[in-house]
Amino acid sequence: MESPSYIKSLLIPTAKPPVGRRAWSIDLQQVWIPFLLSTNVMGDTAIPLDALGCPLRLAYDKDGSVKFSKNGRPTIRIAKPISDTIKLVRENFTANLMQYANSVANKMAEEYNAQVKMALAEGQPISQHDTTELNKAVKLQIEQAMREAEAKAKAEAEAQAQVEAQAVNPPDTTDKKKAKEKELVTA
Numbered sequence: 714m715e716s717p718s719y720i721k722s723l724l725i726p727t728a729k730p731p732v733g734r735r736a737w738s739i740d741l742q743q744v745w746i747p748f749l750l751s752t753n754v755m756g757d758t759a760i761p762l763d764a765l766g767c768p769l770r771l772a773y774d775k776d777g778s779v780k781f782s783k784n785g786r787p788t789i790r791i792a793k794p795i796s797d798t799i800k801l802v803r804e805n806f807t808a809n810l811m812q813y814a815n816s817v818a819n820k821m822a823e824e825y826n827a828q829v830k831m832a833l834a835e836g837q838p839i840s841q842h843d844t845t846e847l848n849k850a851v852k853l854q855i856e857q858a859m860r861e862a863e864a865k866a867k868a869e870a871e872a873q874a875q876v877e878a879q880a881v882n883p884p885d886t887t888d889k890k891k892a893k894e895k896e897l898v899t900a
Contacts, residue, residue, distance in 0.1 A: 714820055720813060734769060736791055736799045741768055749798060764792035 734741045750765055752758040772780040772788035780788040790796075818825045 714817070717813075734789075734791075736796065737803050741791065741795075745795065745799060749795065758798060760794045760798060764794040768792050768795050 733743065736745055739745060746765060746768060749758060749760050753760055753765070768791055769789050770792055772790045774780045782788050791799075
């Protein structure tokens with residue numbers, strides 16, 4: 714059994730990663746709009762031209778006012794016909810991946826099961842190492858939190874003891890007042 718060409722093409726690296734507004738982690742202007750224009754030309758879709766011509770739109774609140782994000786910027790959304798089509802492509806893509814995996818698993822069951830067993834065996838040491846490191850990190854965090862809590866409790870206890878000591882034995886201010894008065898008189 715040979716993999717279909719569309720599956721092989723998904724696994725070939727391409728030139729440079731796209732930049733700009735993305736939908737489903739794929740560049741809107743460089744990938745989705747040309748693709749959707751092509752599907753319209755071929756008659757596979759009937760996406761309204763206004764959506765393709767202006768794919769980014771201001772978002773509005775239910776009361777009709779412009780919607781702003783928490784940082785004060787206006788919220789921008791992708792035109793609904795485009796976002797709906799992208800959602801459909803994503804769902805179909807996922808279904809195709811699942812169908813392909815099931816097809817291979819059924820037609821080549823022994824090879825597929827062997828691949829699964831080898832992958833699990835190769836991944837086990839990594840999983841064990843990660844578990845050990847995570848346990849160490851959690852233990853260190855707990856120890857640090859305990860040290861901080863003890864230091865805080867000690868500082869609070871010392872501050873409370875100091876307040877109580879001052880309440881029992883207030884500082885003698887009469888000597889200081891007399892010394893100040895004496896300074897003023899001599900000056």
